[in-house]
Amino acid sequence: MSASRGHKNGNYNKYKKDHSKLSIGDKRKELEEHVDENNKVIQMFRQYTLELDAKHDRYERIVKLSRDITIESKRIIFLLHNAATDIDKKKEQIYNEADLRLNQLIEKNFKLLSIELHGQDPYLYLRAYTAGLQEFIEALLYYQFLRYGSIEPWKNLITKFQYSISNSDNHNDDKTNTEVCMTVPPMEFFLGLGDFTGELLRKCINSLGSGNIEECFQICNYVKDIYTGFLRINCSGYKDLGRKVYVLKQSLQKMEYACYTIQVRGSEIPRHMLATVVNTVTNPDVGHEEDEGFY
């Protein structure tokens, strides 16, 4: 048996040898295993690797930054939902905290982001930070709405995102500051605005729960205005925007129905019961499609 095995092996080796003589795969293998650094193609690709890696790394760093912004923005929104109390002092306190945290985001996280984007084409990395940016805009608008009853336009927003960064770490050198600006395409602002109306829906239903009916109507009217504004815009070709407007319409209809219920049945149901009634009426066809867990 051993003999036959030996025979087999011998044969195998022979074939292998023959094969290797003829094989042209060897050349490729050689190329792969011993990368010839003097080869022009290899040198070229070494350069491309550097470029490609730099881009991928930057992209990942931006995704990370964006994620931090998203989380903090969601927390701020949650905090603001808690501001629905009658005690003015507590309200003020929450507003101040939200303001502080929003400013921190601008001063810290967005500054890092804009440094990362400095000298780059921001549109190349837009997909990496669009989520964080939209969430931030949502939080900011919600804060502005709660505190001042109105929102600031896009133009005011971009003025917040201007930083000057000193070029030299060395304090002795005379500092040459570079103006760095965070790019916020208007589209992002309006996508954030769409999300913001989702928060208004929550706020509207919540205020119903706390018996603040006046506010409920007020918010509903405000969202009506926003919806009218969106209708003016031609959304064709902008998938994201179209989707946001669709969701906005649904939210608005829920609010309108809530207001209708108050008007029709408000006199026959005690105030504290209204919220339950409205919820049972609006929720069945709504399902649980809320995008975030904060209710």
Place this chain on the structure above:
Amino acid sequence: MSNIVTTEIFTSFQDYLHSEQNIREEIRQIVKEIEKNAREILTVLQVIHQENSAQEISSSCYKARQLFEEVQSNYTKLSEVVPTGQYYRFNDHWKYVTQRLCFLAALTVFLEVGILVSISTVAEILGVSTNSSEFHLDLEDYLMGLLQLCSELARFAVNAVTSGDYERPMQISKFVGELNAGFRLLNLKNDSLRKRFDALKYEVKKIEEVVYDLSIRGLKPDYSSKTNIQEKGTE
């Protein structure tokens, strides 16, 4: 009161979208022209797959070069339309045609001198800047073009054998082998480039099979001469 504010906000947004759409429309028109050029070049270069086309190759390369001049002027037009620093905002429009042109430029250079063209040379052929802050050639588009080149070369290898050119597959095999080794150096993400690269191994295999077929039949140029001597020796 709030109504006035929101109206103002939305009006400016509408204007913004409107101007963006105008730019996109202009870009689309120019890209259409470039696509037409690219198809013409591709047609011209298809001569390589014809039987006994060896003599015509250099003249079709020359024709392709002339067509690339039109491409250049179109890219110049495009670069004037696209606002500086917003290359990637509109990049989708010309991405595919640029990849195709990278492939065509690389093929032309391969046919002319048999070497792999560098990204800066392709940028020159297309008439775009190499500076990434201007209207430039995206690295990934260039690499995508090279991968397209490989599948064209795999086809070329087969057809070259048909028309009796046994040197060509050897050259292609070496060329694609080097290119493959180069691509292996890249750290690709799980994106379209990666997917396209995964298809490269089948093309490499196809080319190797052609070379193999030639080899075992003693048709491989340098090899056959060697075996002839050997055969004579043993006889």
